[in-house]
Amino acid sequence: MPIYFIFLFYLTRKVRLRLEKIQRDFLWGGGALVQKPHLVRWNLVCLEKKKGGLGVRNLALMNSALLCKWNWRYVNEREALWRRVISLKYGEEEGGWHTRDVIERNGVGLWKAIRKKWWLLDGKLAYHVGNGQRVRFWKDKWCRDGPLCESFSSLFSMSMSKNAWVSEVWNPVGDGDGWTPFFARAFNDWEIDLVERLLQNIHAFRVQREEEDRVIWTTSNDGAFTVKSFYSMLESGGSSMFPRERIWKVRVPPKVALFAWEASWGKVLTLEQLQMRGFSLANKCFLCLSEAKSVDHLLLHCDKTRVL
Missing domain, CATH: 1.10.150 (DNA polymerase; domain 1)
Structure with missing residues (x-):
């Protein structure tokens, strides 16, 4: 349901943060929304899987992409009734590709928020x-x-x-x-x-x-605007060398794949991670009893796990 709203309305920061909190709590805590540590930053979670994320949509970027689709429709649907109403109300710039800037002071204009996104579209x-x-x-x-x-x-x-x-x-x-x-x-x-x-x-x-x-x-081969291509253009960061194929394409339970994804970012909940989060604990590997328990030690260097 929120997708239908953000397709037309600008998503305020307060509402976006509230929705993202629900998403984060569900991802790390499950259906019961139990408070558990959030191991990976949310901006990494929202990246595409090929960039090292989980493919969860970033609501701010998704909102911008959906609003920009209205600017694309305004350019192409020249005979549509809604377009004629908008152009008569706000006027058009020379060329007729977009309306003039909306400078209403009072209230939150519906088209005002959409028109502000034109500069994102215009560059591509x-x-x-x-x-x-x-x-x-x-x-x-x-x-x-x-x-x-x-x-x-x-x-x-x-x-x-x-x-x-x-x-x-x-x-x-x-x-x-x-x-x-x-x-x-x-x-x-x-x-x-x-x-x-x-x-x-x-x-x-x-x-x-x-x-x-x-x-x-x-940004598309056929020259037609798609929300997916625009969203990918707005999305930045991640790692092009992320081992996506070795995590998501192998035949293992999803729980194992998720653990491998966390380990690839070095975010497994080890004693070292707990210390970084403020817990006062003695950091020693419970298997070999010789080294501090970190992600690299647990999965690569520990004598006991190496035998396994």
Whole structure:
């Protein structure tokens, strides 16, 4: 049920911490919610299994991913009734990809929280040029890996129209078509190569006057936005060398696999761990009676367990 709520509403910190406490207590204490030590940090638990976690969803990141889906739907569902209502209420930025910033002072606006997440989505969007009437020539990412204003910053500074649309730079020449960016002055000799590189970059692109401009989600193969791909993009940390296959792919009871996962992070509840948590205990291995009981000693170096 909480997923349906965080798909639409911003999850406040107080509510998120309360839900995460229920999750943590259940993971370490079981169904009875018994208070037991939480061995592994929650941010590690929430990582994907290939990164060393348990695959539990981080509620803050999940909330951001779900809210960003509404921004993606706003971009694509141009004829939907809800979109028309939102665009009439808040107005649209030039190009119509998103609304203006919501600056209501009172209350918690539903669209205000969703609109704030646009910047997370915008960095992973690219534009497919159709008629070129909604894509900025210099400032939008439609050609290669980034905006032309970043790849050719010196030429951008000389441009006569820094906010020009692609359709305004695309100019029919005779029987064919061509690009005609306008600059404020003539080029110096050392700038000719830079201009040639610009024209080579945009040479392969053409304006299709019968086709609409559209956006592409760059982190998926088909260009369509998915919450899963966006969540993976937001998730950071973990270890790419984590032995996931040796823990989760072997045929052992889940309890054994979980113990191996804890041991991989060095978080088995040994006497050493209890001392770190403030307990006053004599630390000695009960098997060999010679060394302190740590994770490495218990599983690798103890003479008794090595025989086992």
